[in-house]
Amino acid sequence: MNQTLIERTKTAFRKKFDQNPILVFAPGRINLIGEHTDYNQGFVFPAAIDKGIVAAVSKTNDDECIAVALDIEDSFSFQLNNLQPIVNGDWKNYVVGVVAEIQKKGKTIENFNLVFSGDIPNGAGLSSSAALENSVVFALNELFDLGFSKEEMIFISQKAEHNYVGVKCGIMDQYASMFGQENTALMLDCKSLEAIEHTIDFKDYTILLINSNVSHNLADSAYNERRTVCERVSRALKKQSLRDVSITELEAKKTLFTNNDYLKALYVLEENKRVHDASNAIKNNDLEFLGQLLFKSHEGLSKQYEVSCDELDFLVEEAQKNAQILGARMMGGGFGGCTINLIKKDAISHFTDRISKAYQTTFNKACSFYQVNLSKGTHLIA
Ligand code: GLA
Numbered sequence: 001m002n003q004t005l006i007e008r009t010k011t012a013f014r015k016k017f018d019q020n021p022i023l024v025f026a027p028g029r030i031n032l033i034g035e036h037t038d039y040n041q042g043f044v045f046p047a048a049i050d051k052g053i054v055a056a057v058s059k060t061n062d063d064e065c066i067a068v069a070l071d072i073e074d075s076f077s078f079q080l081n082n083l084q085p086i087v088n089g090d091w092k093n094y095v096v097g098v099v100a101e102i103q104k105k106g107k108t109i110e111n112f113n114l115v116f117s118g119d120i121p122n123g124a125g126l127s128s129s130a131a132l133e134n135s136v137v138f139a140l141n142e143l144f145d146l147g148f149s150k151e152e153m154i155f156i157s158q159k160a161e162h163n164y165v166g167v168k169c170g171i172m173d174q175y176a177s178m179f180g181q182e183n184t185a186l187m188l189d190c191k192s193l194e195a196i197e198h199t200i201d202f203k204d205y206t207i208l209l210i211n212s213n214v215s216h217n218l219a220d221s222a223y224n225e226r227r228t229v230c231e232r233v234s235r236a237l238k239k240q241s242l243r244d245v246s247i248t249e250l251e252a253k254k255t256l257f258t259n260n261d262y263l264k265a266l267y268v269l270e271e272n273k274r275v276h277d278a279s280n281a282i283k284n285n286d287l288e289f290l291g292q293l294l295f296k297s298h299e300g301l302s303k304q305y306e307v308s309c310d311e312l313d314f315l316v317e318e319a320q321k322n323a324q325i326l327g328a329r330m331m332g333g334g335f336g337g338c339t340i341n342l343i344k345k346d347a348i349s350h351f352t353d354r355i356s357k358a359y360q361t362t363f364n365k366a367c368s369f370y371q372v373n374l375s376k377g378t379h380l381i382a
Helices: 003-017 091-104 128-143 150-165 172-179 219-236 247-252 259-283 287-304 310-320 345-363
Strands: 022-031 046-059 065-069 074-078 112-118 184-189 194-199 205-211 325-330 338-344 368-371
Touching: 003 022, 003 046, 003 065, 003 112, 022 128, 022 172, 046 128, 046 172, 065 091, 074 091, 091 128, 091 150, 112 128, 128 150, 128 172, 150 172, 172 184, 184 259, 194 259, 205 345, 219 259, 247 259, 259 287, 287 310, 287 325, 287 338, 310 325, 310 338, 310 345, 338 345
Parallel strands: 065 112
Antiparallel strands: 022 046, 046 112, 046 184, 065 074, 184 194, 205 338, 205 368, 325 338
């Protein structure tokens, strides 16, 4: 964990409020495979990473709550008795959203002060939002002794995003950020919420994230639109979700749907299968097969589900040309953010040199590289 981040957050809190806070770390996440499947009650394969958000929180006798986003030097105050989504409130809605959802559960909290800071690059598709939500709900649960289980907390985080931020997200990000474990990826069944832990030995290979540094303004509405398409298809098939639809069934009823809706649903069903195949590949130590699945996933996300963009496609195509990279794909909601690459460790510097130049030349902007470790989920910092 980033000690400097912890110290920085703690020091800023003490300076501003002259109190000793409790400190919580909530990580971001990667996802090996299984994209846009969570809200279809399908399968995902995420892991928490060693980058995330540190929240410092304490009770206050003042007559309002104050929240400070240290990294962007922004702050606001609010009253607990009249919470509403804030128009264009960006990060503030994650905070008030969590508080409001706690209240909806019939729990009472008192005024508090919050300072948070993070080392997850914004808009990179590494779920800084889930990390923020989880850090706040976890800290308030601790501070006011609310007695929520971790499972209850992730649903509070998710609801905050649905009702206050307006993104109808699945449960993957909040789950991974809460339940992650060291060196472990979690194959999660989003219907039963049961996860199978996979300890991964990447041997001579490692995970490299490449940030396209594109953040798409319309990503949130496009995300909700995809969800609507999936719900429309499952409704037409009289199923609760796409989880209960087989590929054979979809093919048989193909004429019921527009080509667009059919392709979107097909992608989801195929991606669910890839998650299972990836689990077997990991169990069999077959990293090459795992890599091929990543490339296939990208193809589906780009051509069928249409949530990629030129920059992400470029990064994956370049990876595909390199024999030292077993697999790559866009990761997260899409329209920007990172690609995840399974790359030979000793090939990293050569590849990153080459790709930085090619990316700059093609798009007239820089891409960034991150290496992450699979790490522990949300916890109190002693
Ligand atoms: C975002 C959402 C998740 C998930 C991914 C796509 O990260 O928050 O719930 O749907 O996109 O897999």
